[in-house]
Amino acid sequence: MSDFLIGTKCVQGGYTPKNGEPRQIPIYQSTTYKYDTSEDMGKLFDLEASGYFYARLQNPTCDYVAAKICEMEGGTAAMLTSSGQAASFFSIFNIAGCGDHIVASSALYGGTYNLFAVTLKRMGIDFTFVDPDCSDEELQAAFKPNTKAVFGETIANPALTVLDIERFANIAHKNGVPLIIDNTFATPVHCRPFEWGADIVVHSTTKYMDGHGSAVGGCIVDSGKFDWTKYPDKFPGLCTPDESYHGVTYTERFGIEGAYITKATAQLMRDFGCCQQAQTAYVLGLGLESLHLRIKKHAENALAVAKALKNDERIAWVRCPHLEGDKNYDLAMKYMPNGGCGVVSFGVKGGRAAAEAFMKQLKLASIATHVADARTCCLHPANATHRQMNDDELTAAGITPDLIRFSCGIEEAEDIIADIKQALDKI
Numbered sequence: 001m002s003d004f005l006i007g008t009k010c011v012q013g014g015y016t017p018k019n020g021e022p023r024q025i026p027i028y029q030s031t032t033y034k035y036d037t038s039e040d041m042g043k044l045f046d047l048e049a050s051g052y053f054y055a056r057l058q059n060p061t062c063d064y065v066a067a068k069i070c071e072m073e074g075g076t077a078a079m080l081t082s083s084g085q086a087a088s089f090f091s092i093f094n095i096a097g098c099g100d101h102i103v104a105s106s107a108l109y110g111g112t113y114n115l116f117a118v119t120l121k122r123m124g125i126d127f128t129f130v131d132p133d134c135s136d137e138e139l140q141a142a143f144k145p146n147t148k149a150v151f152g153e154t155i156a157n158p159a160l161t162v163l164d165i166e167r168f169a170n171i172a173h174k175n176g177v178p179l180i181i182d183n184t185f186a187t188p189v190h191c192r193p194f195e196w197g198a199d200i201v202v203h204s205t206t207k208y209m210d211g212h213g214s215a216v217g218g219c220i221v222d223s224g225k226f227d228w229t230k231y232p233d234k235f236p237g238l239c240t241p242d243e244s245y246h247g248v249t250y251t252e253r254f255g256i257e258g259a260y261i262t263k264a265t266a267q268l269m270r271d272f273g274c275c276q277q278a279q280t281a282y283v284l285g286l287g288l289e290s291l292h293l294r295i296k297k298h299a300e301n302a303l304a305v306a307k308a309l310k311n312d313e314r315i316a317w318v319r320c321p322h323l324e325g326d327k328n329y330d331l332a333m334k335y336m337p338n339g340g341c342g343v344v345s346f347g348v349k350g351g352r353a354a355a356e357a358f359m360k361q362l363k364l365a366s367i368a369t370h371v372a373d374a375r376t377c378c379l380h381p382a383n384a385t386h387r388q389m390n391d392d393e394l395t396a397a398g399i400t401p402d403l404i405r406f407s408c409g410i411e412e413a414e415d416i417i418a419d420i421k422q423a424l425d426k427i
């Protein structure tokens, strides 16, 4: 599969049935697996043989779909998780613990920011947040001796800033740590962070990968390129024996291409149990088969909407990284020459009240907290997710009271634009 283009990997990657086997990925709806002898089972528990024993850790349906995403990203190992949040949590907690430190972009999904700044902080992991547009010197100054990783989003949700992945990867590597990228909004169809030096990729598969608003899920992919063994003191969990698995050393047994995901499956899935359900993985697999077609349409529609609104005198401002003149246009062209995601943000002249009136008049676009759905949806954060904040607090959080996050679906652009225009006519 590795020689095929990304669209072919979407359709055919991950699962190749043998003679007489089901054409579509089977749903393994079983919590447990049967073995002939206790010796057979013992080998699994010692990680000496590979196989399934309990669906809290692993499930064959999930592994087929993870293998597809792994091929799409160009990685060496991957695992599905129960949500994007679980993927982000595992990606950090697999290599950092109490007393450690992470450098993260400040332009993050709100849930990720909360996970890092509140919950992981309570677990003793410290974060320094840096502006994605910071200078090399400012980024370097964020590192500490106990820094274990750098984290950022290809296209940030909802800020829509584009991360300079290559620059962040170079500086992370100079400091002996991996770069973890949340590639949810770009998808591997439009950006493959490993090609720019990133080491680990995470996804909320809930978004474009599923694409139909059907199933919450996440994924972690390892590029297999970060050499943990060069920094055994920094990454003892990967480079020294794991007593909870009879002294296995993950990098020795599974190599640098398999150590990270094996450890996350063996330890974190065992202890936290955030495995994706087989039914969910099946739905995700169906979504992935058309991801290359859908994300192209999402991105085209977003750009068409941005262009239509740019010259409308009732609109105060528009953000879409692929719109010429956007502050991240050059980065968008470098990392995603074929297009970005389906989300644009804009402000309606007249502030908070105008935004509220506008939203009421939309007919095709539905009001939803979700993004990346096949159906166009939108959200007015000042009136929904951030409604407890006053205008000053909103501005400090980088969300203007007039901001509308507009997630273009895969309907026809003409209809989406007409819906926006008729709503603007009425306010």
Ligand SMILES: *Cc1c(COP(=O)(O)O)cnc(C)c1O
Pocket: 083, 084, 085, 086, 109, 111, 112, 153, 156, 157, 182, 184, 185, 203, 204, 205, 206, 207, 216, 217, 218
């Ligand atoms: C939604 C989202 C997440 C969280 O994913 P869930 O599947 O909702 O847990 C993480 N990162 C980004 C960029 C997201 O949009």
